[in-house]
Amino acid sequence: MADLDRLMNLPYALAAFQFSDRGELMSSRIADDCPLDDKALDLLCHMCVANTAIATMQARGWERITATEGFYPIDGFTIVGFEWSAVTSGNFGVVLPNDQADYQAAYDALAD
Amino acid sequence: MTILTELAGLPGVMAVGEYSYRGDRFSHKGQLDDEQARMASIMCRATTMSVHMQSEILGSFSTDCGFNPARGWIVTGPRFAVCVVANVFCFLDKTAASLNDVLGIMRTQLDGAPSELV
Amino acid sequence: MIKRLLIVDGVNVVCKFRDDGALVEGYGVLTEAEMGHLAKFAHDYKRIVQGNADQLSMFTQLRGWTPPAGWVVRGQSTAACSVGNLVCVVDVRLASLTEVMRELTELSHW
Incomplete structure (x- = not known):
């Protein structure tokens, strides 16, 4: 299972967080120079859980109608924002600056 | 070279497409037929719209929110x-x-893409 | 005209919004700015519900979902209800959602 301190060791990580299945923030680490706070992270977690749910519906529908496999169940949602990205998988996530974001490394760390 | 051609040539890329924010127009390359590309466009358009709204909400709670406006998303x-x-x-x-x-x-290629049509 | 929705039990706010999400008129216990936010949310949410209903139709091959007439988001004590370009905020402990939706549907045709 991912742990927050290890996620914060990803290069340029701005924040790392753990959330419940409902999207409530359970724990977090926030870098000193990052303007995010726990309230913003809590909202971000809800957003990621909501989009994972929608994507799960889409994956289910897509696989049934195209008779393919490989999308369901959705295990991760990432938002690529204007300056930051939030990469989530399972019940953990990490915020990275877009310009330095190593998405693959983030997913690998979240899967560990 | 268009972005679709460039992306379609990368290893592991199964299909790429571009859709209009309003209406049903789309173009695509790769391993999707026209109907599948149409469905993919509908799904991606819907999620993009949601993500934009959600980013605006995130942004409305702080003036220094690097998520707003949203530029894209990934599901795995x-x-x-x-x-x-x-x-x-x-x-x-x-x-x-x-x-x-x-x-x-x-x-990089879509850096200046306008978002007001979302 | 939409002001009459405030007579319905439990309805605290009613707003009408334009197709671009701007507030046209609003009545009730929110400030003008708050009603502007409610109008924007209702407009965005309407499009999201439309998008999800389109996908449900696409995947189920059933037509009954689209176009969606309206939506209700129900919390523990408060709900937001919308039909067409109208949205209202109701106290679920006092309101009959059936009555609210019926009134919204009727007024949305005006």
Whole structure:
């Protein structure tokens, strides 16, 4: 299972967080120079859980109608924002600056 | 070279497409037929709209929110992933594709894409 | 005209919004700015519900979902209800959602 301190060791990580299945923030680490706070992270977690749910519906529908496999169940949602990205998988996530974001490394760390 | 051609040539990229924010127009390359590309466009358009609204909400709680406006999103399943930036989508086989390469090209090429039509 | 929705039990706010999400008129216990936010949310949410209903139709091959007439988001004590370009905020402990939706549907045709 991912742990927050290890996620914060990803290069340029701005924040790392753990959330419940409902999207409530359970724990977090926030870098000193990052303007995010726990309230913003809590909202971000809800957003990621909501989009994972929608994507799960889409994956289910897509696989049934195209008779393919490989999308369901959705295990991760990432938002690529204007300056930051939030990469989530399972019940953990990490915020990275877009310009330095190593998405693959983030997913690998979240899967560990 | 268009972005669709460039993305379609990357390892692990199964299909790419571009859709209009309003209406049903789309173009695509790769392993999707027209009907599948149409469905993919509908799904990606809907999620992009949601993500934009959600980013605005995130942004409304702080003046210094690096998520707003949203530029794209990624969903990942056991084997495949879908990456969307602006109105371009890309279906990937995770076992063969580099997420960083794909996202890097999408972010660079679509850097100035307008978002007011979302 | 939409002001009459405030007579319905439990309705605290009613707003009408334009197709671009701007507030046209609003009545009730919110400030003008708050009603502007409610109008924007209702407009965005309407499009999201439309998008999800389109996908449900696409995947189920059933037509009954689209176009969606309206939506209700129900919390523990408060709900937001919308039909067409109208949205209202109701106290679920006092309101009959059936009555609210019926009134919204009727007024949305005006």
